[in-house]
Amino acid sequence: MEELYTLEREVGRGSYGVVFEGHMAKTGQRVAIKRLPCSNPECIELYLQELWAMRATAKNHVNVIALHSCLLQTGPRSLKTLIPGKLPPRLVESVLKGSVVEAPQSQEKNNTEQRTNSVSRLQDRTNTVQARPKHQTKTKSNASDSTTPQRPQNKAKKRPAEKEEEQPEPLSCLALWLVMEYCDGGDLNQYLLSSPPDSQRDHSVVRQLCSAVAFLHSLGITHRDLKPDNVLVCVTPRGPIVKVADFGLSKMSEGLVDGELTSQHFSSTCGSDFYMAPEVWGGLTYTAQADIFSLGVMFWAVLERITFLEEGATQEQLGAYVCKGRSGWLMPLGEALWENADLQLCIPMKFKRAPPLPPPPGPAMCTLLLDMLAFDPDARPPADQLEARVHSALTEDSH
CATH class of the missing domain: 1.10.510.10 (Transferase(Phosphotransferase) domain 1)
Structure with a gap:
């Protein structure tokens, strides 16, 4: 079942992330949504510690903030729900290696193509996560030219990629989103x-x-x-x-x-x-x-x-x-x-x-x-x- 969270307004900002007031579209329940940008291994380690601790406490004590869900942002508007008890392997690898680990090109392209099938999404009214227009290379096509002989590409000569969508999405665009109870x-x-x-x-x-x-x-x-x-x-x-x-x-x-x-x-x-x-x-x-x-x-x-x-x-x-x-x-x-x-x-x-x-x-x-x-x-x-x-x-x- 798809859960849609709507961001209403920013309610707090710290050294590592931003907290928004939001709500669940289906139930109207107010929630606090914390965005943690995964820009360097030091920050990522802190985020994973926070996530692990909040999962351990779950919703078992009235005086400890409750975590409803955690989403991993894999593209400009693509998110997926993390499986309870597991941590994102790429983020763990970033912490262990001490440097940001980027996703393979094919994986990022697949994430972009499947963004409409993501388990959970955020509808943003604060312009924090903006859909970025893609750079598309337009080519002329003509049905009558379909049989025209084409010059083979010179495979021996390396050329820079011309299409932006063929470049791996940098991990600096990724973030963890923690959906918590609102106070x-x-x-x-x-x-x-x-x-x-x-x-x-x-x-x-x-x-x-x-x-x-x-x-x-x-x-x-x-x-x-x-x-x-x-x-x-x-x-x-x-x-x-x-x-x-x-x-x-x-x-x-x-x-x-x-x-x-x-x-x-x-x-x-x-x-x-x-x-x-x-x-x-x-x-x-x-x-x-x-x-x-x-x-x-x-x-x-x-x-x-x-x-x-x-x-x-x-x-x-x-x-x-x-x-x-x-x-x-x-x-x-x-x-x-x-x-x-x-x-x-x-x-x-x-x-x-x-x-x-x-x-x-x-x-x-x-x-x-x-x-x-x-x-x-x-x-x-x-x-x-x-x-x-x-x-x-x-x-x-x-x-």
Whole structure:
């Protein structure tokens, strides 16, 4: 059965791709459609990591963004649905070889000829994917000349191809399209900072994020870029439902082995400055416990409504930090702890909070935040214990 997705408008743009709001033509269901151009092996590797992680989570947790389908663009307006559990061989080969692998000429020509038979298509109202007019070589024909002797082509002399359609389509025209559930509340920054503080809502957000990360870690998925920008919000009559998204930097390990969580070590420095753990800042090997540190920064910011502005930006972001010097220069917590492992964090923060101010977190929650932000990764609570500890701390502080 053919699925037709319609692109309505662009809703987000990042370093690697563009996200559109769209809908399924047959059902009218709104979806988010993310276009990831496959222009170099480094980007392709990130896209395949994201696809693999999203397939692993499938639609099994309410607080993790759901992937509906993935399409591979093989021509200007030709797409095909990827088979679940498999990755496009040509893109995998590009990653392994470290250079973009182009399709064979005959394959690209076949893709172009069969574009009307593609399983899935996108109807674009934003002009992002445009059908490109082909260059056609016109030749004169005359029925009376059908028997005219023709001069044989000189096969010994090589000539450049004259027809554009005979050239292989460069892989830079290809892209992955991820069709995901649509979140109408924007990201966590937009949602929380657009309304007055609400402690009950903030506590719900914290609990949901705990549940999402515990689920991901149980599958052996380390997100590695947890931050408010990568948490989307669905607005419902019962309150916000948050969704962890953007798995481009995620890594997968074996998950549970003999009932125990593996502690795979990673070495590449990645993430966003204000949410990175000290061991990541220091270039050390690290584990999934780096995600717990990122959560700690987010929780502290959400519960106290702590915001900052990055240089050159105009949009406030939720995030905790350390002020350095008389000028009040902001320093990421992970960087500050890497420079001074004995640094004492002041929770709750007494300054630089965004008005109107919510009540500060209670003693039990402050203790838990300090544990999540510990310099030693092993001192941080693991994800499978965090949800219970958050519930216990919030309950204790409410009394």
